[in-house]
Amino acid sequence: MDTANSSAANPLREWALYAAGMGWHVFPLRPGTKIPTGHAEARCPGTGRCADGHQTPEKRATTDTAVIGDAWDRAPFNIGIATGPSGLVVIDCDMPKDGEDGPTGANRLEWLAGECGGPLPDTYTVTTPSGGIHRYYLAPPGSRLPSTKGKVCRLVDTRAWGGYVVGPGSVTEQGAYDLTDDRDPVELPGWLVQAIAESPSPAISAPVQIRSVAPSTYGSVALANECGRVRAAQPEQHNAVLSSAAYTIGRKVGAGLIDHATARADLITAAAHMVTASCDCTDREIARVVDAGLAAGARNPVAHRKDAA
Known part of the structure; x- marks a missing residue:
């Protein structure tokens, strides 16, 4: 050829x-x-x-x-x-x-x-x-x-x-x-x-060590990641994904890495698509799930490396 x-x-x-x-x-x-x-x-x-x-x-x-x-x-x-x-x-x-x-x-x-x-x-x-x-x-x-x-x-x-x-x-x-x-x-x-x-932590309750960084930097990335996950949730996963995301962000709220009001507002906004005729989700239920997840996560905050000596 x-x-x-x-x-x-x-x-x-x-x-x-x-x-x-x-x-x-x-x-x-x-x-x-x-x-x-x-x-x-x-x-x-x-x-x-x-x-x-x-x-x-x-x-x-x-x-x-x-x-x-x-x-x-x-x-x-x-x-x-x-x-x-x-x-x-x-x-x-x-x-x-x-x-x-x-x-x-x-x-x-x-x-x-x-x-x-x-x-x-x-x-x-x-x-x-x-x-x-x-x-x-x-x-x-x-x-x-x-x-x-x-x-x-x-x-x-x-x-x-x-x-x-x-x-x-x-x-x-x-x-x-x-x-x-x-x-x-x-x-x-x-x-x-x-x-x-890195392997993931074997237990969700184990302290996650986070580098000492400006809260706005780490928090904005973490919150954006979880809000994206909420927006992509399929109808059969709405509650589970929203609850998980709120808990994950709640742990960072508890550590002072994310402002509670900002986290709550962004998560609720990200979940707005869940209120449809084909799903049982309501605005009230979304707010309840977000509040419960944030509160539970805040009781188990992530740990800063600067604090783990």
């Missing part, structure tokens, strides 16, 4: 080879989608390449230019980058969902960086068709950080071991994945390493 003509007809081939040249392990995604080629593990026949066990996209990913060139000569596949084998941690900052107000994932990550006292250095960056951002960082040497969903903060996921990202140059019906900063990825900041690696 004429390589020059192949490249002109299928620029995705060049993007795949470019990613491999960066040392990143790639695999094909179905043309125009974010879905890996091949079969799902649940439908694995246990034959062929899977004779010794199901070959996940992460296992199939490669930097072999001959293999990549041959694969992309067959079809205009989008590019999947297996982050773990590539030594990457990609921070995936999403946009609010349809009809949802509030900060973007990128906004929340910037605020969290300020709250943690750590930098958010410029790095290799790709924008997604929805307006989201993929920030590529180098994983710490010898680490094996997991992929996470919403663990760092709301609307922020991480792609590391066990995950992948859609690489630059890929195109879906919604648009393209555009490379907007081509500097080499820098090392993942330490505070983000900690946020990704």
Whole structure:
């Protein structure tokens, strides 16, 4: 096959080879989608390449230019980058969902960086068709950080071991994945390493240690996160989500990190969508749940690190 003509007809081939040249392990995604080629593990026949066990996209990913060139000569596949084998941690900052107000994932990550006292250095960056951002960082040497969903903060996921990202140059019906900063990825900041690696507290009553920061900074992020969760609650989860959010914020109100009146007003406003003809929620019931959750949380406040000596 004429390589020059192949490249002109299928620029995705060049993007795949470019990613491999960066040392990143790639695999094909179905043309125009974010879905890996091949079969799902649940439908694995246990034959062929899977004779010794199901070959996940992460296992199939490669930097072999001959293999990549041959694969992309067959079809205009989008590019999947297996982050773990590539030594990457990609921070995936999403946009609010349809009809949802509030900060973007990128906004929340910037605020969290300020709250943690750590930098958010410029790095290799790709924008997604929805307006989201993929920030590529180098994983710490010898680490094996997991992929996470919403663990760092709301609307922020991480792609590391066990995950992948859609690489630059890929195109879906919604648009393209555009490379907007081509500097080499820098090392993942330490505070983000900690946020990704930390295990959740085994008991809700255990004291959560919060860095000593300005209440307005930490409180605004926490309150925005919980209000976003309330806005996204489905009808069958209204009471449970609102009660949980109010309790979580109540713990911070009790610690003096958030003003009670502000917390109450914002939570009630976020829950306004719950009052519909298809749900039993009422304004009075919403206020009752919020007040009860805030009061219960305030009786079990989070602890400041400066106070835990």
